[in-house]
Amino acid sequence: MNLFARGCRSWQLPYTAAIDGLSPRQRLELEAHAMSCVECADALRHAFKVDAALHRAFAPLRERRAQLAPGRVRLAANQLPRSSSAWLRAPAFFARLGEFTVAFGVAMFAITGTLGELNQARAPQSPAVTGQPPRTVVSNEQIDVDYLRLRAQDERKARAFTSRYDDEPVEIVIPMSPRFR
Amino acid sequence: MKPSSAGRASGDEPRTDRELVYAARAGDTAAFDALFYRYRDGIFRLGLAITKDPSAADEIVVDAFARAHRALARLEPDDSLRPWLYRVAVNLSYNRRPRKNIVLSSLEDAADLALASEESPASLAEQAELRRVVLAAVDLLGPKQRVVVVLHYLNGLNLAEIAEVVDCPVGTVKSRLHYALRRLRTHLAAHPELGIEPTRPLLAIGLRTRRPITAPVRIEGE
Numbered sequence: 498m499n500l501f502a503r504g505c506r507s508w509q510l511p512y513t514a515a516i517d518g519l520s521p522r523q524r525l526e527l528e529a530h531a532m533s534c535v536e537c538a539d540a541l542r543h544a545f546k547v548d549a550a551l552h553r554a555f556a557p558l559r560e561r562r563a564q565l566a567p568g569r570v571r572l573a574a575n576q577l578p579r580s581s582s583a584w585l586r587a588p589a590f591f592a593r594l595g596e597f598t599v600a601f602g603v604a605m606f607a608i609t610g611t612l613g614e615l616n617q618a619r620a621p622q623s624p625a626v627t628g629q630p631p632r633t634v635v636s637n638e639q640i641d642v643d644y645l646r647l648r649a650q651d652e653r654k655a656r657a658f659t660s661r662y663d664d665e666p667v668e669i670v671i672p673m674s675p676r677f678r
Numbered sequence: 679m680k681p682s683s684a685g686r687a688s689g690d691e692p693r694t695d696r697e698l699v700y701a702a703r704a705g706d707t708a709a710f711d712a713l714f715y716r717y718r719d720g721i722f723r724l725g726l727a728i729t730k731d732p733s734a735a736d737e738i739v740v741d742a743f744a745r746a747h748r749a750l751a752r753l754e755p756d757d758s759l760r761p762w763l764y765r766v767a768v769n770l771s772y773n774r775r776p777r778k779n780i781v782l783s784s785l786e787d788a789a790d791l792a793l794a795s796e797e798s799p800a801s802l803a804e805q806a807e808l809r810r811v812v813l814a815a816v817d818l819l820g821p822k823q824r825v826v827v828v829l830h831y832l833n834g835l836n837l838a839e840i841a842e843v844v845d846c847p848v849g850t851v852k853s854r855l856h857y858a859l860r861r862l863r864t865h866l867a868a869h870p871e872l873g874i875e876p877t878r879p880l881l882a883i884g885l886r887t888r889r890p891i892t893a894p895v896r897i898e899g900e
Binding site: 512513539543544546547548550551552553554555556557558559561562563564565567569570571573574 | 707710711714715718719721722723726727735736739740741743744747748805808809812813816827828831832834852855856859860862863866872873874875
């Protein structure tokens with residue numbers, strides 16, 4: 498006994514008959530077959546009941562009509578005729594120009610503001626901002642206290658820090674009174 | 679412009695969709711209006727059945743014809759523009775989510791029905807309830823099955839036209855309708871007032887043994 502067999506091979510035909518999907522010959526064959534097959538007779542009867550219920554349910558909807566004019570379609574398709582006069586188009590042109598100018602100004606303000614912040618972050622901070630004392634160029638070891646002049650630097654080192662017009666080491670000579678000589 | 683006169687040529691013969699499309703392409707707005715009046719209601723009903731929202735259905739009509747207007751240059755309908763328009767309308771309808779708790783039939787329609795009918799209010803209410811039950815069962819179907827049911831029972835399209843709209847073979851449409859009717863039978867069996875019984879299990883029909891039926895079973899509609 499095969500309980501899970503599909504059963505009658507014509508199992509799909511009754512519902513197809515309900516939707517006018519059969520040829521006249523197939524309908525006659527199905528009618529004859531349904532006289533001997535309980536399953537197909539039952540399916541056929543209920544298929545037509547479901548079909549009738551669906552026809553009844555959709556009947557009021559078939560009477561519904563749209564209250565629309567073709568002008569709305571043209572409006573949606575942007576097919577309204579444009580005015581030919583330049584004077585009539587001028588307000589719209591200037592309105593669009595104003596919108597564009599405002600948008601451009603806002604964009605430039607945002608861009609320059611952002612770039613300014615970046616440059617400020619990259620630039621060295623002044624001592625007034627950092628709060629540290631300014632570093633002296635000449636250290637204390639370089640100053641000859643006896644003569645109040647700068648000590649002669651190593652020539653190679655000094656040459657490295659001097660420009661082409663300042664070849665000799667810098668020497669600051671302060672005239673002293675004859676009493677100390 | 680009257681819709682009845684727009685789609686007619688000088689010989690009082692209704693112009694085909696192909697002729698109207700070519701005329702509209704040449705700039706004849708009356709031809710496009712004739713196409714609009716010809717298919718406006720069908721697309722509206724299709725959108726209404728899927729979205730359940732009259733305003734959304736209006737938008738679907740406008741969008742579908744706006745697309746048709748933009749596509750006029752490349753439209754080449756063999757005979758009818760209906761499959762192309764309905765395909766666009768189906769896609770547009772499914773892009774809009776159906777709103778919940780919206781009744782398909784408005785109060786005005788119910789009032790008009792009551793005034794036009796000779797039946798008692800109780801009978802009308804019963805019929806409205808049965809319609810509501812059936813439409814609720816249709817809503818439980820999957821989208822593919824629902825759209826073929828709507829196209830067949832609401833828009834009256836035959837299997838070949840439905841196949842063209844949903845872009846699949848006729849056999850697939852038959853199969854979808856078959857499974858839709860079977861599922862509807864299962865759903866509607868819960869309402870005994872419709873007189874529909876559920877599919878019998880194997881054991882209930884005698885293990886599918888063939889037994890002779892005394893009364894002949896006639897197929898309706900012949």
